[in-house]
Amino acid sequence: MRKIHLFSASAAMWLSVGCVAAAPVKTGIEVLRERGFDVLRGKRVGLVTNPTGVDRRLVSTIDVLDSAARRGMFELAALYGPEHGVRGDAEAGQAVASGRDARTGVRVFSLYGRTTRPTREMLAGVDVLVFDIQDIGTRSYTYISTMGRVMEGAAEAGVPVVVLDRPNPMGGLRVEGRERIEEGLVSFVSAYPIPYIHGMTVGELARMLNEEGMLRGGVRCGLTVVPMEGWRREMGWEECGLPWVATSPHIPTPEGALYYPTTGTIGELGTLHIGVGYTLPFRTVAAGWIGDAEGLAQRLNGLPELAGGRFRPIHYRPFYGADKGTMMHGVEIFLPRGTKEADSLVFTLIPFYIMQELAALCPEHKPLEEATDSKRAMFDKVLGTSQMRRMFLEAGCRVTPQLRAFWRPSQAFLEKRRKYLIY
Structure with a gap:
């Protein structure tokens, strides 16, 4: 087993606690720069990044490393592009092309196309590989799958x-979802056996994947995590003092990271609109056939299991997508933060409660059953299980205690996770 190195955080970490005004969080790239790029000195460096890899002045990590390389500290030998590409010029789901970075002239290899894993040929001439991408804290978001690959x-x-390392915009306390991925459902949106909301930073997650044999074939790499300074697990993004760069086109704000795991799952069905294509991506659940948006909101606001969350009726026409121009009726979701009710609210079960109440209001429509086979398959892949769908339908479209218990992360996983927390 190779040793994992952790740089120690500075006094800024404890100065941000208590009555002292919180100091801005320093991300891994800023800490590395302050240390004079010591772990990269004299080496040929490969960098895996995208537009979210920036310092607090919005300078790309590509350009930070390129500047240091031009000063002779090391050689920036290659760039590797995940979904959306190193400069963000590829659309969601579009294959990323290899070539040369126009600004630096450094060769670029695609990790979202023919292969999602760097091959030996792609790594030839590279002594160390750096990963710097802002994640949003949800298993089905492909950036952590890229990191593992x-x-x-x-x-x-x-x-x-x-x-x-970078902050988890959902904070580091919320953990939701069954960690076990069923056989046949392992995919790029459920690549590793972790809960749907994992409550870890990318650095913490990398440590766990590496040391727990979660990588394919149980392989382990030589791993160094450069931690942040000043980040605490209870922090919301607004407390970090960092700019937000859209992690993908439909996550333009840090709030999007909270709402993505709330509705992104049922968005895969294609039978309910979740605000993508309108001005509220991942913040609505609506359909043209919902005739009583007010009644739906009232029913949801009356559920004790959803206490803390709020729902208001909404009517809108999407500007693009399959439902472009069609009037949608449904609810806009408002998630709580920083309250006891927020802690007890299971974000990832909200879509099941919405479908539960829709079944009572509109029994002639069944979003899960009306979806195509391929859409249902993708829904299962995102959740990592087909049992959630089956249990829900077999219970008459009800969220039962059994379903809630099934979805809960195991105590064994939570104990395992604790070993790898840095902050």
């Missing part, structure tokens, strides 16, 4: 990995 490819090629 990068670690697998690096392990096979004998190239060490440096992960530059």
Whole structure:
């Protein structure tokens, strides 16, 4: 087993606690720069990043490393692009092209196309591989799948990995969802056995994937995590003092990271509109056939299981997408933060409660059953299980205690997770 190195955080961490005004969080790239890029000195460096890899002045990590390379500290040998590409010029789901970065002239290899894992050929001439991407804290978001695949490819090629840590915009306390991925449902949106909301930073997650044998074939890479300074698990993004760069086109604000795991799952069905294509991506659940949006909101606001969340009736026409121009009726979701009710509210079960109340209001429509086979398959892949769908339908479209218990992360996982928390 290779040793994992952790740089110690500075006094800024404890100065941000108590009555002292919170100091801005320093991300891994800023800590690495302050340390004079010591773990990269004299090496040929590969960088996995995208537009979210920036410092607090919005300078790209590509350009930060390129500037240091031009001063002779190391060589920036290659860039690797996940979904959306290193400069963000590829649409969601679009294959990323290899080539040269126009600004630096550094060669670019695609990790979202023919392969999602760097091959030995792609890593030839690279001594160390750096990962710097802002995640949103949800298993089905592909950036952590990319990180795991990068670690697998690096392990096979004998190239060490440096992960530059960043905040989890959902904070580090909320953990939701069954961690076990059913056989046949492992995919790029459920690549590793972790809960749907994992409550970890990318650095913490990298440590766990590496040490718990979660990477494909049980491989382990040489791993260095450069931690942040000043981040605490209870922090919301607004407390970090950092700019937000859209992690993808439909996550333009940090709030989107909270709402993505709330509605993104049922959005895969294609039978309910979740605000993507309108001005509220992931914040609505609506359909043209919902005739009583007011009644739906009242029913949801009356559920004790959803206490803390609020729902208001909404009517809108999407500007683009399959439902462009069609009047939608439904609810807009308002999630709580920083309250006891927020802690007890299971964000990822909200879509099931909405479908439960829709079944009572509109029994002639069944979003789960009306979806195509391929859409239902994707819904299952995102959840990592087909049992949630089946249990819900078999209970007459009801969220039962059994379903809630099934979806809960295991105590064994929570104990395992605790070993790898840095903050």
